[in-house]
Amino acid sequence: MNDCNDDNLYKSNMRIRELSHGSTYAMTMGAQYIAPGATPILYGPDSVYREIPVTAQRPKRARLDPQGLPCAEWWTINISGHTLFRRVTNGQQRLIGWSEITQSGVPASNALLRLRWDADDVIMNVGSGQRVSVLAPTITCSMLVPSLQAVENRNARGQPGVTTTDEDTTIIDTIMNVKVTCSDAPLGERFARLTTSYNTQGTDTDIPAITVPDFGGNGTTVGGIARDYRIPARARRVQFSVGTGQTFPIAANGPVFIADTFSRFERGVVDLWNRNISPDVIIPGDAQLVNYTNAQYPVISATWTLEL
Numbered sequence: 001m002n003d004c005n006d007d008n009l010y011k012s013n014m015r016i017r018e019l020s021h022g023s024t025y026a027m028t029m030g031a032q033y034i035a036p037g038a039t040p041i042l043y044g045p046d047s048v049y050r051e052i053p054v055t056a057q058r059p060k061r062a063r064l065d066p067q068g069l070p071c072a073e074w075w076t077i078n079i080s081g082h083t084l085f086r087r088v089t090n091g092q093q094r095l096i097g098w099s100e101i102t103q104s105g106v107p108a109s110n111a112l113l114r115l116r117w118d119a120d121d122v123i124m125n126v127g128s129g130q131r132v133s134v135l136a137p138t139i140t141c142s143m144l145v146p147s148l149q150a151v152e153n154r155n156a157r158g159q160p161g162v163t164t165t166d167e168d169t170t171i172i173d174t175i176m177n178v179k180v181t182c183s184d185a186p187l188g189e190r191f192a193r194l195t196t197s198y199n200t201q202g203t204d205t206d207i208p209a210i211t212v213p214d215f216g217g218n219g220t221t222v223g224g225i226a227r228d229y230r231i232p233a234r235a236r237r238v239q240f241s242v243g244t245g246q247t248f249p250i251a252a253n254g255p256v257f258i259a260d261t262f263s264r265f266e267r268g269v270v271d272l273w274n275r276n277i278s279p280d281v282i283i284p285g286d287a288q289l290v291n292y293t294n295a296q297y298p299v300i301s302a303t304w305t306l307e308l
Contacts, residue, residue: 016138018060021073024181027055030153031111031145032095032161035085035170038299039199040146042112042123043230044206050150051114056140057180070137075117076187077141078179080129081109086171090164097157098175109174112144112194115308122233122306124192126176133186134308143176192306194232200292200300206230207261207289222262227292231283237305240270240278242297248273253294255302257287269294280305 019025029052040048058070084096084105109126116122117136123144124130151161153173162171181187198204207230209223231238240255242248254271258264267284292300 016056016058016140019057019180019182020060021182021184024179025055025057026177026179027141028098028155028175028177029054029143030095030098030101030155030173030175031143031150032093032153032171032173033145033147033150034162034164035172036146039197039204041204041206042144042196043232045208046204046206048148049112049144049146050148052143052145052150052152054141054143054176054178055180056138057182058138059182072135072137074133074135074183074186075139076131076133076181076183077113077115077139078129078131078181078188079113079126079176080107081111081126081174081176082107083109083172083174086173088164088169088171089167090169092163093161093171095151095153095156095159095161096173098153098155100157101173101175105173109176110146110172111174111176113176113178114142114144116140120233122192122308124194124306127193130192131188132192132308133188133190135186139180141178141180145174190308191236192308194235194304194306195301196229196232196304197299197301198227198229198292200227200295200297202226224261224289225291228258228261228289229292230289231287232304232306234306234308235283235304236307237280237282239280239303240273241301241303242276243299244276246276246297248276248278249295253296254278255295255300256291256293257284258289258291259284259286260288 082105108128203226205224205228207224211219213219249271257267
């Protein structure tokens with residue numbers, strides 16, 4: 001996901017709404033997109049995710065000072081979703097209504113929620129639903145779907161959707177429901193989940209190369225190597241998994257925590273699993289990325305526990 005235009009995106013597409021203390025604001029957003037591959041890249045310039053703004057909130061009035069700036073409040077974000085999978089032929093597709101997605105789909109969503117507050121920027125699964133709380137003056141929420149060609153669906157039944165070129169294509173229609181409550185105390189968990197999958201056979205990385213110039217006109221280039229992937233923001237623990245039929249890691253044959261792209265100091269390897277799911281491990285405090293070079297499996301998934 002390209003982070004360069006985030007500020008411009010919210011300035012042009014997001015109006016900050018004021019929510020009275022103790023009140024709840026609800027918003028639904030939908031999207032239609034072609035089903036991606038097994039390992040869509042989430043972060044970095046090669047991300048295939050499209051961001052769709054949903055809502056931004058601040059207190060309706062500052063506590064004890066109606067003329068003051070927005071003060072920190074507890075914001076509880078309750079998310080849920082529905083998804084409908086369809087097989088279609090090539091051509092121009094049409095959007096379907098939210099009620100049809102709710103009635104005919106499954107009560108879960110492959111979309112992600114992007115939540116911003118203060119200097120934090122956290123991405124979490126919608127899945128079958130999560131409820132989390134953060135303490136901040138203002139928050140913004142957006143929907144992420146794994147296709148740059150995704151079409152936003154504001155319950156515009158019958159309007160043009162995505163265009164397919166294959167005779168047999170899987171189309172995903174999904175909606176995400178967001179409820180935001182402003183209160184004195186947290187009403188939800190302080191932990192959220194994010195599941196990501198990685199291609200451990202190719203040369204992909206989500207860590208871009210950056211050249212830092214010096215005064216002599218030269219520069220030093222630092223970036224990720226093949227199979228380097230960043231650790232998501234505010235991640236505290238992680239559990240890795242491989243598919244059915246794959247052999248789980250032997251000694252020194254699993255994901256490796258790396259301190260940074262320059263020193264490449266190893267901070268530990270998650271190996272010696274006794275099943276297809278690793279132990280739930282604590283992420284080393286100074287680790288910035290995970291490398292999968294020694295993890296010889298086509299796809300490894302990671303379920304991250306995020307502390308908000």
